[in-house]
Amino acid sequence: MTLDQAEAAGVLEALVRGANIEAATSTLQPLTLSLPNRRGAIVRVAPMTNGDRGRASVFLAPGRGALTIELTDRAVVKLRGKRLKARRNDAKPPRTRVKVRQRGGRYLLRFRVEDASPTTTYAKLGRKVRRVKRGRLRVSAKRLRKGIRYQSVDALGNTEKTKRLRRR
Secondary structure, three states: OOHHHHHHHOOOEEEEEOOEEEEEOOOOOOEEEEEEEOOOEEEEEOOEEOOEEOOOEEEEEOOOEEEEEEEOOOEEEEEOOEEOOOEOOOOOOOEEEEEEEEEOOEEEEEEEEEOOOOEEEEEEEOOEEEEOEOOEEEEEHHHHHHOEEEEEEEOOOOEOOOEEEOOO
């Protein structure tokens, strides 16, 4: 059943805010939802007792495909038919380290990120912001002398404080 069908049947109340969907249902009625997943999703399922929210289970669904959420006494989330594991709610920001190697007149920056969730690293080169792909970025010696700012963001939205890299 889709989200709209479940709402129309009265077994679910949903609040849709852009890509975020908050839904409330009773555990007395088993419910299976099918949602389209175009670019990855984060599903948080929290039990509610007498209006109080319990500890949430977090499911990361990377990639595309049909996302199925089965709500009975336990929550089961599947992506393309494969069951996803629940993770702890990650509240720590990622930690990024950079190693610099000279390659001729250019420098190769290798970024290594530590975090429990998938991450994306961004580097600011002057006024341009570039996404670091495969953990590597090539820059000129002049750009490195001026300084590069970088930071990482994980899939749950935790953002690392901006750091600065400078070579003389």
